[in-house]
Amino acid sequence: MYHKTLPYRIFSIINYTFLAIVAILCLLPMLHLLMVSFSSQAPANAGLVKFWPIGFTLEAYAKTFDNANFLSSLWVSVERTVLGTALAMVVNTAAAYALSKESRTFRARNIYLWYFVVTMLFSGGLIPGYILILKLGLMNTLAALILPGLVTVYNIILLLNFFRNVPKDLEEAAFIDGAGYLRTFISVYLPISLPAIATVSLFIMVGHWNAYFDGLIYIKESEKLPLASFMQTIIVQADMTKFDPTVVQNLSQRTIRASQIFIGALPILLVYPFLQRYFVKGIVIGAVKE
């Protein structure tokens, strides 16, 4: 009934307008940057570009893709994201499936769970981690970017909570048909858990794509830097002496910087609409329980 009262209608109009403005404010920074990247150098440097390009040109993108460092970084990031996500999914889903069994059937379950939860609560910190990578001889390798973060206990818990909601009868039926645990996991649990698996793998992909800090400390050769670390050095850090000065001169132009930021964020912007469908459900399963 309240929907029809005048005060509520006035409230609704104000509310809709307010929410629309807030939503637009979340997009404007990206839009502004996109427009800067499409504009020509002079108006962009003079700060004239707002939310429409001035002197439309794709020159910044051409220069960005002409840069060998940028391209090699892009490749490292793609490699890291694909490999890292695939490996992480194998390791984490397998562990989550085993840990989703009752402790009556899988007696060691609780011991394993605590073993993992401890790593969530306490860590050695930055320096011991760094020394470990150094000692293992993983400096300047892709493994230094993938292996340390492969086991994510949060994701294991998310997946195991999901696996637990799969009806037990399905597993019984598979067992009667002669399947073992491994077979049941692959042929029954994985196909039925696709939404959860999609959510978690997309989270891991985004994580890999956005990760910059490990690249910054573990990778010393500029052609092996992942894109996010490369951008961090070029765009954010004032100290650019690490790299070839001519490259830096080219990159310090505002439009090129904008185009790089935009290309760096592009894969996220592309997968985001697909990811968005799943993740709300995935997170709610992981977070809100009775």
Place this chain on the structure above:
Amino acid sequence: MEMNTTQQRTLNTGSQRLTKSRNKSTWILHLMVLPAVILAFIFSYLPMSGIIMAFQDYKAALGITGSPWVGLKHFQYMFQNEYFLQITWNTLFFACSKIIMNLVIPFIFALLLNEVRHMGFKRSIQTFVYLPHFLSWVTLGGILIDMLAQTGIINQFLTSVFGIKPIFFLGDGNWFRFTIIFSDVWKEFGFNTIIFLAALAGINPALYEAAEVDGAGRFKQTLYITIPSLIPITIVVATLALGNVLNANFDQIFNLYNPLIYQQGDIIDTFVYREGLLTGQFSFATAVSLFKSVISLVLIVISYRLAYKFAGYRIF
């Protein structure tokens, strides 16, 4: 009779097979956990043993086994260091402000979004406000540095509309603090509303119907049904946040700060990075991060206990 025994026999073998399947050997389950166990051992447990560096004067050439022991020297130095007190205060200030803002604003936003009856509109709003969460602080750092510059679009706007002098957002300590808190809220408020929206969806509609019969308007319904229904989940979020008061978001500050505002902007994690990896004081940096880890551990355990006690929250 004969039929019956045959049936009986099949039933028996059937149930035997069932029991057997329930008691399937679990070695394969151990095998499935094994890779994760090994990786966690190497990359989580081995570094934990590295914290003994905090009690040594670690020299790379001597290693952990050969470096001289110095007891609590680094901890003494840490607590006598005025700058350390400053960054601890900074960390607490940033973390607490963010925790409060990231609780209050998503709460209000979820209430407002809950009043939207047009599903298409609601979903588009959600899509837009979740987006910044998925962009990295490197990307957002780049964008913010550009937009917040003296000649950037935000200062241009402020100058032309309000006629004030350009604000040095990232170079002035107090403005830097404001920028950090505000940009964090901007990035995360949408994503943080998810949990409140989930709780809102779980409220029994009969409560609203009853209230309406009793003559309660929408405002009263919100006040007496919606808000009380959100209290348990709010308590869970708030208590779990307690474990994070020594994490003020390294990524954000690292990508936005500069030497000009170290005094007001430095946090424990950025300090550990600079002292440890840039200056090479491995032992001192490890001592600082050990201090942080221990306090955090205590807080996390307390917060999980409280969340369980007040709202029955468990993680698995």
